[in-house]
Amino acid sequence: MSLPSADRPSSAPLAAPRKGWRAVIASAAAITAVAIAVGFVGFLSQLRGTEAKPARSADGIVVLTGGAFRVSDAMELLADGYGRRLLISGVHPASGANDISRSLTDNQSLLSCCVDLDRSAVNTRSNAAETRRWARERGFKSLIVVTSNYHMPRAIVELSHAMPDITLIPYAVVGDKWREEPWWTNSGTLRLVLSEYLKYVAAEVRVRLADVGLDITREANEAPPVAPRQPATAQAN
Known part of the structure; x- marks a missing residue:
């Protein structure tokens, strides 16, 4: 015996909320995509060519x-008088002062008098912590920061968070691949930039959370150092 049509359960009340949730999810996805795109453009605007x-x-x-x-x-900047001392942060434990000396033969006197090596830092966040310790021990109030152009935005985020009382002056190093061709035409450079953007976003989020009292102690997307091919370039930034 079939129920009259008026007595049959209706699926309409379930369909409306389901459509509503789909609209909410689609809107959230669209907003997220726009935010990521805008953030990426902002990140690229910080990269010197x-x-x-x-x-x-x-x-x-x-x-x-x-x-x-x-x-x-960085050694050239030191030699030109842009700073009184230089900290090389993130030197692999296997690299000794003699290894660095052999790779920088034009600045032997500066290496012996005015250069400090940090072997404790294993990522950008610990670079910032070791730099803060070094700067405060010497009473420095301003620092020139030397790193690759794609790494500079994240480095400044970490360093400024660790040392809000110290003036930071960026000096971005531009690699040969960046000079020779647009970064988006080389698959390796494209992956590097996208990866660095994700790390930059993670650093920004962690720092902003820390500013409101929610400190995340483990930094995302960082890798431990590996043995270097050349002295003093061991850190995986």
């Missing part, structure tokens, strides 16, 4: 290892 000497000198210079030419460029 050419190198430019700092507009002013500073008390000290810190170079974060992990990319080609970072240490040699």
